[in-house]
Amino acid sequence: MNRVLLFVLCCLAFSGFSGFSQDLEAMMKLSKLKRSYRVALEQGDLSQAYSQFIAGRSAEKALGATSQSTFDSRQLNDFADFKMAQATRWLMVDEAKTIALVELMRLQGLETLPAGKQARTSLAAAKEKDARTYQKAQEMFDRGSSNRSTSQE
Amino acid sequence: MSKFKGCVLGIFFLPFLYFGLSADVHAQAEPKTIEEWRERFKRGDPSLHRIHPSKWPSKEELGDLIPPKDDTAEKAFLERAAKAEKMSADLLKQIKAGQANRGLVDFRKRHEKSILDPEVSKLAKRGQLLAASKLYHSRRLALASSDAERALILESRFDHVVLKQLASQELAWVERNLKSETHRGAALISLLDLVRLEGMEETSSSAAKLWAKTKSERWIREKLPAVKAVNAGRQK
Secondary structure (H helix, E strand, O other): OHHHHHHHHHHHHHOOOHHHHHHHHHHHHHHHHHHHHHHHHHOOOHHHHHHHHHHHHHHHHHOOOOOOOOOOOHHHHHHHHHHHHHHHHHHOOHHHHHHHHHHHHHHOOOOOOHHHHHHHHHHHHHHHHOHHHHHHHHHHHHHHHHHHHHHHO | OHHHHHHHHHHHHHHHHHHHHHHHHHHHHOOOOHHHHHHHHHHOOHHHHHOOHHHOOOHHHHOOOOOOOOOHHHHHHHHHHHHHHHHHHHHHHHHHHHHHHHHHHHHHHHHHHHHHOHHHHHHHHOOOHHHHHHHHHHHHHHOOOOHHHHHHHHHOOOOOHHHHHHHHHHHHHHHHHOOOOOOHHHHHHHHHHHHOOOOOHHHHHHHHHHHHHHOOOOOHHHHHHHHHHHHOOOOO
């Protein structure tokens, strides 16, 4: 049924309504974002889910959505909070400190989420407390990030 | 094509064949001579009532013979009565079974409530998946007051909503991050927690399979002290 509707909408779009065509394009982009957001969440890929979430929100705004967002942030927040709590716990264990700091560095990328803000605060405190371990973790994280970007290229 | 023709002809002639045969049966059932009528009157054959009264011989022809008793209505009544009796017996059985299972229904309701246990949610969201799974599993088992209920709990899948969601996301997260040199330490700590989850066979067995694949990797030795320290809860 949805496909039929989409087909009809496509036909209308191609028949010269340029504004309508733009809206349709935005709607299609939004549904694609929603799908990849859901998949990323299921796979526990926080960074990917977050980027899809942010892109989805701006796509909704572009469409002029004034009501509540259709992107459910509950699962994203739950899992981000879960990872944040884990990293905080590991941070208290000497042997696992570097591992925890690397995870916190990754979490601070979730800028607008509560877990991202909390990660930034924890990292600032950790840097002040043990600059050497922080530096080691930073190097490890940067190495990982550069490897990731190289493999993406 | 010939098969098709055969089918069409078959369908067309089947009603004729049926009505023809049934007419023949009735013809046989109907006495042909007055002697036959008399003889079946004497026997008190109730099947004569299946023949329309207009086809019966006149009273003069039959003389003082008394018509056989018509038991068609009686038979129909007895059939209906037997059906009603069976139905009420079945209903009674269902009601009795329902009463016997009432305890089980109550138990199920109590069990269903546990899938939203807030304490388990809180623990899971605090990153303590293993502790949360232990708490939930022990709470589930505490609901049982008999061996039957215990068996039912172990067989049933009343997964805690938050716990299940986080565990499945965590398993996927671990699977992906084990491949990354930077994050494999964290993935290893989580993996060993997932292997020990209680009452979540699906997740823990998948984690165990992943661990079996990973444990021979060379980098494990390097990360093991951190994993051991976290598991021992060695905090400052």
